[in-house]
Amino acid sequence: MAGVTLAEVGLTYPDGHTALTGVDLEVADGEFVALVGPSGSGKTTLLRTVAGFLAPSRGTVAIGGEPVASPGAGVPPEGRRLGMVFQQHAIWPHMSVGANVAYPLRRARRPRAEIGERVTEVLALVGLDGYADRNPATLSGGQRQRVALARALAPTPRVLLLDEALSALDEPLRDQLRVELRSLTRQLGLTVIHVTHDRDEALALADRIAVLDAGAIVQVDTPERLLHEPATPFVAGFLSDATLLPGELTDSGFVADEHPLRLARDVVVGPGRGSGTLAVLPGDVVLHEGAPGGEEGRAEVVSSLYGRTASDVIVDWHGLRLRAESDGRPVVGARVRPEVRRALFYPDVAGTAG
Numbered sequence: 040m041a042g043v044t045l046a047e048v049g050l051t052y053p054d055g056h057t058a059l060t061g062v063d064l065e066v067a068d069g070e071f072v073a074l075v076g077p078s079g080s081g082k083t084t085l086l087r088t089v090a091g092f093l094a095p096s097r098g099t100v101a102i103g104g105e106p107v108a109s110p111g112a113g114v115p116p117e118g119r120r121l122g123m124v125f126q127q128h129a130i131w132p133h134m135s136v137g138a139n140v141a142y143p144l145r146r147a148r149r150p151r152a153e154i155g156e157r158v159t160e161v162l163a164l165v166g167l168d169g170y171a172d173r174n175p176a177t178l179s180g181g182q183r184q185r186v187a188l189a190r191a192l193a194p195t196p197r198v199l200l201l202d203e204a205l206s207a208l209d210e211p212l213r214d215q216l217r218v219e220l221r222s223l224t225r226q227l228g229l230t231v232i233h234v235t236h237d238r239d240e241a242l243a244l245a246d247r248i249a250v251l252d253a254g255a256i257v258q259v260d261t262p263e264r265l266l267h268e269p270a271t272p273f274v275a276g277f278l279s280d281a282t283l284l285p286g287e288l289t290d291s292g293f294v295a296d297e298h299p300l301r302l303a304r305d306v307v308v309g310p311g312r313g314s315g316t317l318a319v320l321p322g323d324v325v326l327h328e329g330a331p332g333g334e335e336g337r338a339e340v341v342s343s344l345y346g347r348t349a350s351d352v353i354v355d356w357h358g359l360r361l362r363a364e365s366d367g368r369p370v371v372g373a374r375v376r377p378e379v380r381r382a383l384f385y386p387d388v389a390g391t392a393g
């Protein structure tokens with residue numbers, strides 16, 4: 040059993056900056072959890088707290104049910120039986136590939152024969168069979184990351200911590216390593232916490248994703264639920280590029296503040312009445328070309344980026360930058376009429392009437 044449990048974890052750096060404000064997170068044994076959030080939201084701080092490089096100011100961290108950190112007490116990183124892979128510069132250039140992978144085993148004073156066997160085994164696992172004698176300088180970026188992964192896996196860690204481990208690689212290599220990483224961690228039944236700024240990578244790899252904002256977790260859920268049922272306007276905006284706008288929801292529908300958008304009640308998803316925030320997902324907007332109808336329905340295309348499944352389009356609609364997915368590729372400057380087919384409503388806490 041090697042799940043990871045964080046209970047009420049807070050962390051304030053010595054300069055007084057609070058990076059984590061009370062994080063509760065339960066990662067199950069064998070689960071792959073991605074941590075995402077804007078720059079500075081605390082992702083790396085959280086990962087380093089689990090690793091043992093940082094001590095929480097309050098709360099506890101447990102691995103496999105055993106408390107490893109609480110204020111004033113802690114198991115050092117080397118006693119936590121974790122593997123870690125960073126973005127780059129993770130392997131030592133003056134050692135051969137085999138020596139890099141053997142290093143944590145030598146430090147643990149494992150018998151020489153066992154070390155040799157294990158190095159061969161993990162190099163094969165990451166697709167680097169026969170690379171033990173190579174100098175890391177002669178490897179590609181992707182191969183070096185595989186060496187880093189092999190070194191992290193060599194001592195049979197209970198949990199694998201990845202900090203932007205694939206981010207320095209170019210596509211399509213990054214994509215290939217994503218696939219390999221996922222099947223490898225499944226095969227080994229490893230618990231993984233993966234920090235990434237790449238939303239698509241998190242959605243593709245993770246069983247569940249934890250979304251951080253300003254040092255707190257705002258939602259932990261499966262990729263599907265995060266995309267279709269974001270818990271807050273922030274999550275809808277951050278993960279799905281939702282357009283957010285304030286307004287009022289009544290029994291007859293939504294009326295935007297200082298904008299012509301009006302929606303019937305049956306296309307607005309969400310509880311409550313009163314003032315709040317509407318989140319419009321790009322896939323819920325249809326752009327009608329030719330812009331028939333009244334002036335208030337007209338918008339102008341300001342950006343149109345072609346994509347594999349749809350174009351990513353931004354229109355200026357009476358000062359609102361509305362994001363839409365479009366089957367075609369509308370040209371910049373075209374006049375269109377946006378139709379919002381569905382939207383999510385989040386009542387203001389103070390403005391909710393029930």
Ligand SMILES: Nc1ncnc2c1ncn2[C@@H]1O[C@H](COP(=O)(O)OP(=O)(O)OP(=O)(O)O)[C@@H](O)[C@H]1O
Nearest residue numbers: 052054056058077078079080081082083084085236
């Ligand atoms: N050693 C430190 N001393 C003081 N503040 C720090 C220190 N390290 C990080 N911080 C601050 O703590 C907050 C969280 O930083 P952290 O690196 O965990 O964020 P992040 O989500 O990983 O960001 P990024 O995506 O940019 O890597 C930031 O405001 C950062 O400036």
